[in-house]
Amino acid sequence: MNLFGNWLFLGLFVSAGLALIVVIQLDNTATQPISEDELFSAASGNISSSLSSLEDTSGVQYDQFTGEQPKAGFGSIVLFGIVSAGKTFGTVILGTFTTIIKLPLAVLGLPQTLISVLITWTIISLIIFTWLLYKLGG
Amino acid sequence: MVCQDLTIMGSRTGIEDLLVYPTTCYYYFWAVMLFTLFIVLAFILYNREREESTQADLISSMGVSSTAILVLAVIGSLITSTNGLPMIQRDILLTVVAIWIVISAIWFFKK
Numbered sequence: 001m002n003l004f005g006n007w008l009f010l011g012l013f014v015s016a017g018l019a020l021i022v023v024i025q026l027d028n029t030a031t032q033p034i035s036e037d038e039l040f041s042a043a044s045g046n047i048s049s050s051l052s053s054l055e056d057t058s059g060v061q062y063d064q065f066t067g068e069q070p071k072a073g074f075g076s077i078v079l080f081g082i083v084s085a086g087k088t089f090g091t092v093i094l095g096t097f098t099t100i101i102k103l104p105l106a107v108l109g110l111p112q113t114l115i116s117v118l119i120t121w122t123i124i125s126l127i128i129f130t131w132l133l134y135k136l137g138g
Numbered sequence: 139m140v141c142q143d144l145t146i147m148g149s150r151t152g153i154e155d156l157l158v159y160p161t162t163c164y165y166y167f168w169a170v171m172l173f174t175l176f177i178v179l180a181f182i183l184y185n186r187e188r189e190e191s192t193q194a195d196l197i198s199s200m201g202v203s204s205t206a207i208l209v210l211a212v213i214g215s216l217i218t219s220t221n222g223l224p225m226i227q228r229d230i231l232l233t234v235v236a237i238w239i240v241i242s243a244i245w246f247f248k249k
Contacts (some may be wrong), residue, residue, distance in 0.1 A: 010246045014239055021212050028216045032228040100239060108237035
């Protein structure tokens with residue numbers, strides 16, 4: 001949950017910063033507004049859509065979780081809804097990561113190996129996170 | 139890199155023209171200035187934090203100063219000379235934004 005929370009707040013922080021730049025430049029009629037840059041508009045649009053889709057995703061997962069009938073297992077209660085929630089939030093984290101890292105990757109020319117290492121680390125963390133949810137749920 | 143002639147600015151030179159002037163002879167002038175300011179600000183904040191508490195964090199100082207530098211860069215992009223050249227050009231602002239995102243990401247995951 002710590003990983004998910006960090007990604008969520010980073011996404012909000014970056015999204016707020018980008019929106020602030022765009023609004024300040026538009027209100028003061030900047031000669032070279034950053035919003036006209038293709039890379040910037042694509043990155044900020046993706047972050048906004050990724051964050052705004054969270055509400056629908058959370059709602060669907062909550063309905064699925066509350067609608068499930070708990071089954072008694074060996075010393076535990078089986079709830080498969082939590083696995084589905086873990087998978088969905090894993091996809092959200094990966095999507096936010098890809099959109100946030102896209103802009104620095106293109107602008108700063110970061111090496112592909114560094115990005116590969118970061119993506120591998122994120123994916124492995126997500127697998128462990130989903131597995132922990134499955135273990136606790138099942 | 140040395141500016142040859144200040145008279146090219148014309149007789150009606152304002153403060154905006156004077157601020158934009160260095161970029162006409164060295165494109166990355168304000169980028170270098172912002173970077174220097176970022177380093178100085180980060181180390182001032184770090185040293186102040188180290189004096190006040192035993193657990194100082196350089197990444198958090200860099201995160202705070204990068205946000206301040208981003209605001210300065212946005213203000214700089216609004217200052218335009220009479221010939222329409224901004225003090226901070228779009229590609230330099232984009233670089234500042236990219237560095238701010240990287241430092242913020244490290245800062246958030248360090249916490």
